[in-house]
Amino acid sequence: MKKGLSVLVCLSLAICLFANGAQEQKATVPAAAGKQKLTLILRGGTYGKVIEKCLPAFEEKNNCEIETLDLSFDDLHSKIALDTVNKEGAYDLCMVDGSWMAEFTENNVLLNLSKAGYSFDDDIIPATLTICKVGDDIYLAPYFGNVTVMLYNKALIKAAGYASKDIKTWADIQKIAQVAKASGKNGYIIRGGSPDNIVSDFLPILLANGGWVVDANNKPTVDTKEFRAALDQYISLYKLGDTMDKDDIVAQIDNGNGALAIGWPGWYVPKANSNGDYVTIPSTLDANGKSVNTSLYGVWCIGVCNNSTHKELSVKLLEYLMDKDVLLGTIPEGGVPCRYSSLKNAEVLKTYPQLETVCSSLEKGVYRPVIAQWNEFTTILGTEMDNIIKGTETMDAGLSNAQKQLVDLMK
Amino acid sequence: MQQRPKTIVNATSKDKTFPRLMILPTIIVLLVMTTYPLIFTVFYSFTDYNYLKGGVFKFIGMQNYDKLLHAKYFQIAVLNTIKFTILAVFFEMVFGILMAIFVKSLNPNFQHVMRVLLLLPYLLPTATVSTAWKMMLSQNYGIVNQLLATFHLPVHNWFMETETAFKMILLIDVWQNIPFVFLLLYACLQTVPNDQYEAALIDGANSLQLFWHITIPNIKEGIALCALLRTIDTFRLFDKVNILTGGGPAGTTSTITQFIYNYGIKSLKFGYGSAGALLMTILVLGLSVVYIKKAIK
Amino acid sequence: MKKKNPVSIAGKILLSILLLFIALFPVYWLVGMSIRPIGEMKGNISLIPQKLTGEHFKALFTEAHFGTALINSAETTLISTFLSLSIGLSSAYAISRRRFQFGMKKPLSFWVMLIRILPPVAFSIPLYIMFAKTNILNSKIPIILACILINITLIIWYMIGFFHDIPEEIEESARIDGSSEWGTFLRIVLPLAAPGIAAVSMLSFMYAWNEYTYSIIFIQSPKNYTVPLQLVVLNTEDNLTNFGLVAAAGVISVIPITLFVIFAQNYLLAGLSSGAVKS
Numbered sequence: 001m002k003k004g005l006s007v008l009v010c011l012s013l014a015i016c017l018f019a020n021g022a023q024e025q026k027a028t029v030p031a032a033a034g035k036q037k038l039t040l041i042l043r044g045g046t047y048g049k050v051i052e053k054c055l056p057a058f059e060e061k062n063n064c065e066i067e068t069l070d071l072s073f074d075d076l077h078s079k080i081a082l083d084t085v086n087k088e089g090a091y092d093l094c095m096v097d098g099s100w101m102a103e104f105t106e107n108n109v110l111l112n113l114s115k116a117g118y119s120f121d122d123d124i125i126p127a128t129l130t131i132c133k134v135g136d137d138i139y140l141a142p143y144f145g146n147v148t149v150m151l152y153n154k155a156l157i158k159a160a161g162y163a164s165k166d167i168k169t170w171a172d173i174q175k176i177a178q179v180a181k182a183s184g185k186n187g188y189i190i191r192g193g194s195p196d197n198i199v200s201d202f203l204p205i206l207l208a209n210g211g212w213v214v215d216a217n218n219k220p221t222v223d224t225k226e227f228r229a230a231l232d233q234y235i236s237l238y239k240l241g242d243t244m245d246k247d248d249i250v251a252q253i254d255n256g257n258g259a260l261a262i263g264w265p266g267w268y269v270p271k272a273n274s275n276g277d278y279v280t281i282p283s284t285l286d287a288n289g290k291s292v293n294t295s296l297y298g299v300w301c302i303g304v305c306n307n308s309t310h311k312e313l314s315v316k317l318l319e320y321l322m323d324k325d326v327l328l329g330t331i332p333e334g335g336v337p338c339r340y341s342s343l344k345n346a347e348v349l350k351t352y353p354q355l356e357t358v359c360s361s362l363e364k365g366v367y368r369p370v371i372a373q374w375n376e377f378t379t380i381l382g383t384e385m386d387n388i389i390k391g392t393e394t395m396d397a398g399l400s401n402a403q404k405q406l407v408d409l410m411k
Numbered sequence: 412m413q414q415r416p417k418t419i420v421n422a423t424s425k426d427k428t429f430p431r432l433m434i435l436p437t438i439i440v441l442l443v444m445t446t447y448p449l450i451f452t453v454f455y456s457f458t459d460y461n462y463l464k465g466g467v468f469k470f471i472g473m474q475n476y477d478k479l480l481h482a483k484y485f486q487i488a489v490l491n492t493i494k495f496t497i498l499a500v501f502f503e504m505v506f507g508i509l510m511a512i513f514v515k516s517l518n519p520n521f522q523h524v525m526r527v528l529l530l531l532p533y534l535l536p537t538a539t540v541s542t543a544w545k546m547m548l549s550q551n552y553g554i555v556n557q558l559l560a561t562f563h564l565p566v567h568n569w570f571m572e573t574e575t576a577f578k579m580i581l582l583i584d585v586w587q588n589i590p591f592v593f594l595l596l597y598a599c600l601q602t603v604p605n606d607q608y609e610a611a612l613i614d615g616a617n618s619l620q621l622f623w624h625i626t627i628p629n630i631k632e633g634i635a636l637c638a639l640l641r642t643i644d645t646f647r648l649f650d651k652v653n654i655l656t657g658g659g660p661a662g663t664t665s666t667i668t669q670f671i672y673n674y675g676i677k678s679l680k681f682g683y684g685s686a687g688a689l690l691m692t693i694l695v696l697g698l699s700v701v702y703i704k705k706a707i708k
Numbered sequence: 709m710k711k712k713n714p715v716s717i718a719g720k721i722l723l724s725i726l727l728l729f730i731a732l733f734p735v736y737w738l739v740g741m742s743i744r745p746i747g748e749m750k751g752n753i754s755l756i757p758q759k760l761t762g763e764h765f766k767a768l769f770t771e772a773h774f775g776t777a778l779i780n781s782a783e784t785t786l787i788s789t790f791l792s793l794s795i796g797l798s799s800a801y802a803i804s805r806r807r808f809q810f811g812m813k814k815p816l817s818f819w820v821m822l823i824r825i826l827p828p829v830a831f832s833i834p835l836y837i838m839f840a841k842t843n844i845l846n847s848k849i850p851i852i853l854a855c856i857l858i859n860i861t862l863i864i865w866y867m868i869g870f871f872h873d874i875p876e877e878i879e880e881s882a883r884i885d886g887s888s889e890w891g892t893f894l895r896i897v898l899p900l901a902a903p904g905i906a907a908v909s910m911l912s913f914m915y916a917w918n919e920y921t922y923s924i925i926f927i928q929s930p931k932n933y934t935v936p937l938q939l940v941v942l943n944t945e946d947n948l949t950n951f952g953l954v955a956a957a958g959v960i961s962v963i964p965i966t967l968f969v970i971f972a973q974n975y976l977l978a979g980l981s982s983g984a985v986k987s
Contacts, residue, residue, distance in 0.1 A: 044941035070941045090928045107463040192571045194657025243571050251551035379673045390661040429889045430808035437799040444857045451834035534965045536918045538939050539958030543738040552753045598907040602873045632869040688830040695825050
């Protein structure tokens with residue numbers, strides 16, 4: 001009897017299991033007439049939330065249903081890449097980080113938007129468009145204007161005799177850091193943790209010193225005079241402060257224990273009475289230096305998956321999301337459009353004055369190199385840099401090691 | 412006693428279908444879920460398979476393995492992982508056993524409560540544990556540094572200093588996993604017959620002798636299995652390191668799984684990743700071969 | 709009966725308190741973070757929360773879709789734990805009994821252990837490919853299967869050892885009394901193994917509940933998100949970690965597991981084995 005009962009229980013559970021599975025299968029097949037279903041795969045946090053708020057209006061107008069997956073940075077990359085190989089894609093519109101661009105276009109992950117009839121207008125900040133195209137074909141549209149800025153503590157820069165508009169060169173940064181350190185605070189905080197964070201934090205100062213991680217032919221250039229000069233300067237700033245992760249960096253700037261650090265606008269929303277604020281990262285080394293673009297982009301773009309089963313509707317959704325007015329409406333939710341009409345809007349600037357800094361940073365922005373192996377590139381470079389900064393390796397050994405490995409990687 | 416042989420002979424000859432039925436579900440699950448993965452992993456480890464390039468790959472023999480074994484950072488990761496695993500398993504086993512014995516010696520009602528409470532660290536998801544400890548050890552709003560400062564003890568940037576990062580990860584992982592050992596060994600302790608203790612007490616044994624000559628031998632199998640399971644699971648350390656230190660500072664907390672993930676899986680180079688996975692398996696087998704051979708005998 | 713030594717009782721109490729403190733302080737901190745307003749988490753922080761707020765918990769359910777995740781996790785965990793136990797216990801029993809002779813014993817044991825030793829990545833990608841081709845990625849089946857696969861390795865290996873401690877004589881006397889093999893297994897052996905079963909069922913439940921590595925790859929729709937997936941989303945990289953929200957999510961996540969543990973606790977009691985064997 002008991003045996004029979006347990007077998008019955010097992011069978012019924014198994015049936016429930018498969019019935020559940022079958023039911024969900026049916027649910028994902030679009031209903032026969034009319035209602036299409038789009039699946040968006042997005043970056044979690046503000047970026048995804050901002051898009052999700054715009055969806056109900058589109059759903060109503062186009063009689064469709066949209067569901068969104070919010071994911072972390074690495075998972076977003078993995079899932080888009082894994083799904084590419086399937087004939088019928090599980091996702092329609094995806095959010096893509098600029099650094100994945102090369103890998104994705106090389107492997108046909110994204111739909112050619114130009115061929116689908118999409119084109120850019122001149123309201124979009126031009127510098128943000130550089131990675132969105134391959135030749136003349138558009139594959140991505142810049143959606144969220146994430147760009148590095150220089151966070152600072154108001155009281156500490158004042159103590160060094162600076163107002164925010166006076167921070168123009170890296171020599172100024174050095175001076176403020178020295179004054180803060182002398183008064184017992186952290187003058188400049190560098191970002192530690194994963195190799196990728198270390199490299200990203202360093203790139204602006206590398207640019208200011210006239211260097212870059214690759215040359216015009218995408219060959220690694222990390223063992224150069226400029227790189228060493230930049231790294232020397234970076235380490236000297238580190239000695240005037242400390243290394244921390246993002247939460248600690250923000251806390252330090254806010255509670256007055258840290259003077260300066262590079263960060264993202266998403267980390268800190270400055271208000272009139274807040275202790276911290278941010279400025280555009282200085283683009284010259286000193287008063288006589290040449291001016292270069294030094295603001296690193298972390299722009300989140302949107303594109304359509306090449307194996308999407310609803311290409312037309314997805315492109316329509318993309319156009320809708322990139323529309324001037326729709327983007328303007330995302331600002332109160334935390335959105336940062338890459339459009340002049342949004343960022344230079346007088347009303348907007350009244351409530352969100354920090355967007356002016358963001359706009360000028362976006363105009364002077366630089367994308368990370370567009371190479372398919374960027375992921376591994378930063379891992380290699382970041383690991384060696386970490387050793388050099390922590391003193392477990394000399395700069396000569398570390399950089400030549402890095403150069404060797406990178407040349408190997410890019411073969 | 413004379414009846415025994417007869418029963419056994421009957422038992423073996425009749426009972427071929429029952430055991431076969433009993434293991435059938437397991438065999439089905441294993442066949443369905445592991446045949447393809449095993450073949451896939453072994454096969455692709457000898458190729459330069461990149462998932463995004465679809466079916467285009469070529470055989471490169473042992474190149475992946477060669478590259479791995481000669482990669483400086485892989486070697487560092489292997490050393491770190493082995494060092495971490497040995498230390499972590501040691502501490503977990505010692506504290507786990509002691510905790511199990513201690514809790515068992517308490518008043519039964521109190522045991523009930525202690526068992527649930529002491530299990531809590533293990534029940535928390537890894538991401539939550541990592542965040543909780545990150546909060547506690549932060550330089551700015553962390554309670555640990557605050558308390559240390561109040562008592563004039565040295566304060567550290569725990570996750571960013573080369574001397575402390577490894578030890579912190581070790582501490583957090585041991586803290587979280589002692590309950591695993593505790594739970595499994597506590598259950599084993601339940602099966603130790605009381606009469607052995609009573610007999611030994613009559614003979615005048617003290618607690619240490621009871622522990623060494625009765626308790627340990629009886630739960631030997633459980634201890635060995637726990638150590639093996641903890642070794643296997645600790646060897647895979649990844650999530651905590653990823654969230655708390657990213658492998659730094661200066662590679663002191665890099666682990667094998669992290670290496671495979673960063674250099675293989677993230678860039679979808681599954682050929683390289685599979686080779687890494689197999690190397691990892693061989694290493695773990697090496698650490699635990701003695702136990703496995705004994706257990707399967 | 710030994711007389712209860714007051715010193716040893718005091719010692720035991722002290723040690724218990726110490727153990728509880730070490731185990732629970734971070735948990736207390738987590739709970740504290742989940743009920744504090746964010747403002748308290750900058751600069752100097754106090755041991756006891758100054759102000760209490762339920763805003764993090766509210767945000768969990770209104771903004772972070774935690775309710776759906778809880779239901780999904782409950783479904784996958786309960787189903788996979790039940791199936792894992794059924795499958796695993798049966799196999800462990802068959803392997804542990806000397807009277808059952810069949811060729812598969814050694815290879816099966818080794819195979820099961822090999823599965824546990826191989827890192828998850830060796831399975832997740834090929835399984836993904838397999839499931840994608842058979843089109844069941846749009847359901848909870850892949851997750852449940854993955855949890856079963858991993859949990860039966862623990863259950864089989866641990867319970868083999870446990871069953872070894874139960875002498876076969878009991879079963880033989882039951883057989884002589886006319887009980888079937890299955891009946892003996894259910895009515896006599898399992899109750900004797902209750903402590904071990906309770907232990908592995910808790911661990912299986914916990915593993916399935918917190919499973920992330922396979923879930924992230926297999927799940928295609930937000931409707932199927934489980935609790936660990938939601939947790940990771942809350943730990944986003946570019947934005948500031950909202951410690952309150954993350955802590956609240958952790959607290960909510962641990963409640964169901966704790967309830968299950970309390971439920972399974974009752975089976976962790978001793979007293980059954982030694983008595984039964986003697987008679």
